Structures are given as C-alpha cells and as structure tokens.
Amino acid sequence: SRGVVVGFDTRGQEESGCSSLRWLAKLTAAVMLSRGVPVHLFSTFVPTPYVPYAVKKLGAASGVMITASHNPKEDNGYKVYWCNGAQIASPHDKEVLRCIEEQLEPWNASCWDEELVDNSSLRTDPLTQINSCYMEDLTSLCFHRDLNSSCTLKFVHSSFHGVGHDFVQRAFRVFGFAPPIPVPEQRDPDPNFSSVRCPNPEEGESVLELSLLLADRENARIVLATDPDADRLAVAERRGWKVFSGNELAALLGWWMFFNWKENHPDPADTESVYMLATTVSSKILQAFARIEGFHFEETLPGFKWIGNRIHELSKTGNRVIFAFEESIGFLCGSMVPEKDGVSAAVVVAEMAAYLQTKRLSLNQQLHNIYRTYGYHVSKTSYVTCNDPPTIQRIFSRIRNFDGDDSYPKACGGVRIVHVRDVTTGYDSSRPDLRSTLPVSRSSQMITFTLQNGVVATLRTSGTEPKIKYYTEFCAAPGQSDVSQLEEELRKVTVALLDEFLEPDKNHLIRRVV
Known part of the structure; x- marks a missing residue:
C-alpha cells in the first residue's frame, strides 16, 4: 500500500x-x-x-x-x-x-x-x-542568502549531457544567485555523450575542456560539473585552472559545513551530537577536523549505501550528520537525502566561494588554510584496468600469502608496514582480536596498509567496472608544511605499491596514465 x-x-x-x-x-x-x-x-x-x-x-x-x-x-x-x-x-x-x-x-x-x-x-x-519539497528543504543549506544576491562571481555549469541542467539552475535561484552559465554543447540530454570521450567528470581536466574554455571566454572563476545522473560534482577554479580532487573538495565542504554549524550553534555541548562520515578509502581529513573540533567522525565501507544506512541509524539516536563524502566526488551536505547529491553540493560550493570572495580568498587559498590548521593530507587515487577476473583473484591471493601462507607483505618501497586490514576476510592486525570493525565484504577485494611513515594505502576492486583501484594518502601533522617532500614520499610509496604488488601480472593490466 x-x-x-x-x-x-x-x-x-x-x-x-x-x-x-x-x-x-x-x-x-x-x-x-x-x-x-x-x-x-x-x-x-x-x-x-x-x-x-x-x-x-x-x-x-x-x-x-x-x-x-x-x-x-x-x-x-x-x-x-x-x-x-x-x-x-x-x-x-x-x-x-x-x-x-x-x-x-x-x-x-x-x-x-x-x-x-x-x-x-x-x-x-x-x-x-x-521538486517543490526538495527546493524548499534545500534552503536549510543556505546560510548567506543576502550575500549571494550581490555576488559578482560568475559560475559555469556542465551537466555532461545528463539530467542536471534544470535542477542546478533552480537550486541557484533558491539560494539567491544568478543562474550559472551552462555549457551549451553539454546542456541537453544526449545518450551518446557526443562531446566527451568519457561521461565522468571525475576524470578531471581532460573531460572538462569545454567548460574551461567557456569559463575563460565568460571570465567565470568557478566551473561546476555534475555527472549524467547529477549525484556527483566536480569543481575547478581559475588561477591557472585548479581542478579539485574529491578529497580536496571534501576538506573545503567539511570545513564550510562545520563553520556554519558553529555559527548557528555556539554552545559547545551541541557539537557532541554532530557527525561527519566518509568511506574508508577517502581522505582522513575529516578525522583530523574531528580531533581538534570535538565532533564525531566515522568511516564506512566504500559505497554511499553504507553512508546512507549509517545516517539512518545515527538519526534514530538523536545524532546529526552534517557532512559525508566519498573520494570519487560524491558529497552530501546536511542529511536531507541519504545519498550523494551533486545538485545541492553545486550550490553549496557556490555559496562557499561567494563568502570566501568577501574575505579575499579563493577556494584553493582556503584549502591551504585548512591544511595548515589541521595538517596537510596529500592523496593520490587512480586505477589499473584488468579484464581477466582470474588475474585479479591471483593478485589478491598473492598479497595474502606474500611471505608464505597467510602472511601479508611486511614493507612497501622499503617502508615498514605497521598494520594490515583486509575487509574481504575480516582481518585487522591493529585490533587486539585481529577482527576488522568494518563489516566483512567477501564479494569484493579490499586490503589497506598503514605504513610507518604515515602513508595509508589501499588496493580494492571496483564494484561496477573491471578495475583495481588504488588509494594512497600521506596524513601529516599540523605544522608540517613541506608539501613537496610529502608529495615525493607519497609518490615513492604509490609507485612501490604498484611495482611490488601488481607487477608480476603486468601483462594483464592496463595502467591509467595520471
């Protein structure tokens, strides 16, 4: 019924x-x-x-x-x-x-x-x-409507031949903005995705070419791109065109949502019921926020279904999730819908950019302010393609028996591995009982290594494509500011992760060039 x-x-x-x-x-x-x-x-x-x-x-x-x-x-x-x-x-x-x-x-x-x-x-x-209810509820994420109506920033939006155009235009009007400038070649639905080689804005600058060219012509500073079903959001900012990664955008949006939460809830006791969530392969930047600011942070398995279900559980106990994300440019500001949402994220990013402009800050400048306060989190995410399922099984079996039966690797790139978590089997060497706190997921492969130098590295299979994805992140302490050194150390570990753990099967793998 x-x-x-x-x-x-x-x-x-x-x-x-x-x-x-x-x-x-x-x-x-x-x-x-x-x-x-x-x-x-x-x-x-x-x-x-x-x-x-x-x-x-x-x-x-x-x-x-x-x-x-x-x-x-x-x-x-x-x-x-x-x-x-x-x-x-x-x-x-x-x-x-x-x-x-x-x-x-x-x-x-x-x-x-x-x-x-x-x-x-x-x-x-x-x-x-x-439509009416969604746009009305969206106003709960609008904190500076008066500022928005006088904003001089120009925004470009691409809907990547999908559903997003009308809904993003409407959301901007709800927030008091002038509508963003649409990329005309990509505004209307086209099931052939005729103007892009790949309909995934996560691929970055190579698929945002038309958006960036239009922004240059129109003197627009921010490019917003929603994927074809408008649940993901990519963002680029003009200053030599910086395309933000999902982890970088999460740092900005997490800061923004908590900044406005504190403005509206000055009593520190209110923060005790506040949560932020992220999938376990995503940046640990929200964890760094939580340590300093006093709210709660939790990780889930990859996939927004785990975040959505956890939001539901937390709401039943009177807690409130104000931000959640997965590194593959999936963001949820607030908790009006238990799913990643590119429409609401797009207009929230616009308001954040408008506010920062009044402080004479760009999004990228604020990102570095965040890292200086909470610690630089330098990450790398990519994948190799493998169309041979037995090869994928062989790779992960070899990792689980690297130094003999049931023995994981002890080092990566000469750096000692201090902890191993294998969600496929439920093993976690960092726990007294050696059991992972995340649910066991036997239908997919995922192993995470924590290295002595502070790098966290994960290898996992994609749930929808023939890919082995890899994620590495260097989580530095506040005050550690030599970014080039962090990036070089992360690069070495990332190269070693691929060469040492995947190289024996290189004939079956196609590496993505990044």
Missing part, C-alpha cells in the same frame, strides 16, 4: 533499444502495477538523489532509479533503495538475490503491459511535489 518510487535518467532515449524510460522504468512500473502495487513514476528524468528523497518524503516502501551514472553509453543500471531512503544493504540485498533465484521463470506477458503505466489509477507522478 505504501508503493514504490521509480525514476530514470536520459540514457538511450533515441538511438538505443534499451532506454531508461521505456524499457526499464516503464516495465518496472508495469510489473508493480500488475500486482496492485502503487507506483510513483516520475514523468520525466530526474537526478538520482530525487528517488531516495521521494521515498522518504512519500513514505514509500522502496525506490528504483534507472541509471548507469557516469559509465560508458552502452551501460545501464538498476539502483534499489529501501524505505529508509538508503540503497539496499544486507540483509535486503541478499533477500532480493534469493527471490530472483527462486523465480527464474518470467511471469506472463500481462505483467509487461505498458498500457498499465498510462491507465492505472495506482500510478501517480510525484514530480511537482518532490
């Missing part, structure tokens, strides 16, 4: 036979309707965070978003949310798989009747209501 929310992106609307709307969203809705389940089907494409937001706002039983986010144009995907608005996790994901395996024979053709979607009284369109 509570119904299911169904949303979709813009993939395959014209050329592809497997469009998000016709072949996936409408058929999902038809199957539900054929069994008497109410369906809240959006009448047009929406950002991914609109689906979990609608699940919570409408009190729905679950939600489905049809999207492959920033994957290649040939891909599509089916993203499922539970009634708490977070992506499904255990035990619900396992129960879904069990039900699939028990019902391998498709139901009869009446379940796939698209006319049900057009004619059923159980089908509603939540677009107007959710």
